[in-house]
Amino acid sequence: MSKCSQRHHKHSHSHSCNHPQSDLSELTAKLRKNARKITGPRQAILDLLRQHPHPMTNKEIQAGLPEGMCDLATIYRSMHMLEEMELVKRFDFGDGTARFELVHEGEDGHHHHLICTVCADVVEIDECFQQELEDAIAKRHGYQAVTHKLEFFGVCPECQEDAKKAREKKGK
Amino acid sequence: MSKCSQRHHKHSHSHSCNHPQSDLSELTAKLRKNARKITGPRQAILDLLRQHPHPMTNKEIQAGLPEGMCDLATIYRSMHMLEEMELVKRFDFGDGTARFELVHEGEDGHHHHLICTVCADVVEIDECFQQELEDAIAKRHGYQAVTHKLEFFGVCPECQEDAKKAREKKGK
């Protein structure tokens, strides 16, 4: 599995780019290969994810779809399937709710996030620590197929401002 | 569950050392300071955690306590309190269940784990990537008070063996 060793997507988030039809074709191909069906809900979910630069919860996905178009259970099932098919990537922000992001063609979707602990704003982080560290850890303990999950948490500029104002107000 | 639970953890860490009475005194001091009470359940939980080198779930904690000594709800409440008091540290292995580890005196408990995705064996990892990366990320995006959560996942040596045997058997 490829990692994030020397990527340098500066700050650009390829996520906001448009990959017009590509998803559908890729979807079709990948699904067909596994004897899976191309259904309305599945297409709609991928379409929706394509427009979102950040991970979405299943509830958010449902809310983003046309009213009543898709049952929550179907979304859960779809996400499992899409994840297994590596069309989406699952992220865990530590709040007990899974989030999913579209994986773009040719990428493996491995990256991290910086999440505001106050307002839950999300910034995509494309850099990662050196691969050597992971390799060293794997080797030292004899583990294989080692991967990692990494997320950053902090307070975003806006919330810092808010906090500051709140303090001033209180001080008066 | 614990096929590989108590194996040689070669590079054992400070976590397996004994800090005899220290916890109690520290506990008492910290609790008193916050007008909290030193109760049986709370002491028992810390005692139990002191003997465990790896993070425990609330259920495991309850199971490790004398039969019927403590309600699950009490454990949940205790862990919240102990976490806020920085006597324990919460970890998230991505399986939707919180785990807690004792924080030893003078430490902040920040470290990571390497978890076997097959048998759930855990190895403590004391190293971390360079602080500079985190600082750079924080600065670039204007975030403050940035921290991170990082866990490694892979297949432990024993489970690699098991898988190998299974393959051979099948091949015959």
Place this chain on the structure above:
DNA sequence: GCCAGTTATGCAAACCTTTTGCAATTCAGG
């Protein structure tokens, strides 16, 4: 030591996210 007042606990019910059983529906290939 004992009391009063506050903090904790146990128990049961509630909450949330996620999973699952099952009958009805939809899709793909012939």
Place this chain on the structure above:
DNA sequence: CCTGAATTGCAAAAGGTTTGCATAACTGGC
């Protein structure tokens, strides 16, 4: 277009975690 397999919706269940409330336990002051 038809048929069988895959998928969906709905409702119920399963986990983990939280919460309301009456009862029990702890602490500081007498």
